[in-house]
Amino acid sequence: MISAIDRKEQLQASVLNAIFYIDQSWNMVSQKTVANCFRHAGFHSSPESEELSEDADEDLALTELAGKTVESRLCNSKRKAVYKA
Numbered sequence: 001m002i003s004a005i006d007r008k009e010q011l012q013a014s015v016l017n018a019i020f021y022i023d024q025s026w027n028m029v030s031q032k033t034v035a036n037c038f039r040h041a042g043f044h045s046s047p048e049s050e051e052l053s054e055d056a057d058e059d060l061a062l063t064e065l066a067g068k069t070v071e072s073r074l075c076n077s078k079r080k081a082v083y084k085a
Helices: 002-006 015-027 031-040 047-073 076-083
Strands: none
Touching: none
């Protein structure tokens, strides 16, 4: 994408491309980075939020399963074509 812009080529991005770019970017951000951003913004953890984070561990398996389901529905050849730029 950046190389296409550098070459002054017209970049054609679809909604699907945008979703892939967002997914890829989000996966590059660590939990620690997000937590630090909230802390710097003035949000602090409370005993209540600690209890909620324990429940979040139970939901992790469901989140992983949902992610795998979405990935399995996407055709690998389409993914490769989308990331070519």
